[in-house]
Amino acid sequence: MMMEISSTDTAKERIGYNFIKRLIDIIAASIGIVLLIPLWIVITLLIKYESKGPIFFSQTRVGRNMKEFKMYKFRSMVVNAEELKEKLSEQNEMSGPMFKMKEDPRVTKIGKFIRKTSIDELPQLFNVLKGEMSLVGPRPSLPKEVKEFEPWMLKRFEVKPGLTCYWQVAGRNNIDFEEWMKLDNKYVDDRSTILDLKLIFKTFFVLFGDENAC
Template sequence: MERLQVDEKVDFEVVTKEEGIIYKFLKRLLDLICSLLGLIVLSPVLLIVAILIKLESRGPVVFSQKRVGLNGNEFKMYKFRSMVVNAEKLKAKLVKQNEMSGPMFKMKDDPRVTKVGRFIRKTSIDELPQLINVLKGDMSLVGPRPSLPKEVENFESWMLDRLSVKPGLTCYWQVSGRNNIDFEDWMKLDLQYVEDRSFLLDLKLIFKTFFVLFGDKNAC
């Protein structure tokens, strides 16, 4: 996939297409099979990571956070805790160091991240508990990354079309540079997925995501 250029003139007035019955069925079937198998096969990894997090710092191993899903409905998204327990309180002091444009907060050398947290973020292992969200149907394996409610409140109207599909574990943004892509281009990539989506594309993005597990230099 060619990365979108900032100055590229593209009409992003997305007209959401109706998902075909076959595609919808195959996508959900893939979600169920892969998330269930993933949780079973990766259970030793999940257990080891849970122990390491618990040994390094106090607090929950997995935390849940409200995110915005399909059609704007909120759900609880699960992640391995990669930060200190008072991370949200400390965030106020770091706002000026935000390295992401738009309403998102991203900081490469975030002091709130623990040692174990840096490793599981670098390998995207911190996202693995979201396989539970996929199994429950809150998320899909492939789709725009779920945003926080306060982030969605600051979206421009054209960005809201990304909520017409289920959020996912991976997407164009996840395999195309992540934190090296600014906020507006990230949203454009999500809308491009809404337009391009197909079972074959989902398989392609899942395959590409495996390389991220071996360490993504753009993760933080």
């Protein structure tokens, strides 16, 4: 006769998983920031050389339990990118409330490279250290996008958003919006230390160039 797993045992497992996840986040983000300092310097110089404006781009995103936070990225677009977005809305290639465009004219030359290799995401290691994000979790959404989510899509906010997830390693822009949300919900259901490590490992291949990145 199989013994039923009590809610207490499940809660203890979840606490243990969350502790290990946070420990991995802190250690990996700290090491990553230090080891990548030379790369940070090079990218900073290239961004400043190509166009005027800030090195980093910060934007309000929605995190765990619908709490908003400022997410950081290397700037990969022209300074007035958000203003130009409205004019490009009809060319959106992603279904749902998300905006994605492969040949986005707002992206700078260095921006294309750092987006292709996901280097533009590296400043989010500071979001990880602050506890606003994790290495693994659903990609953080904009508040205006979340307002258009269907109720079943809100499950993704039970966990911290992350640098990588199922969507990140499974096709990115080749996956439509609804399938993306299903993958995020799947992660919430499946999450474990082993799964997180597998997704982190798979993400390293993206650093060598992902044809689906934009």
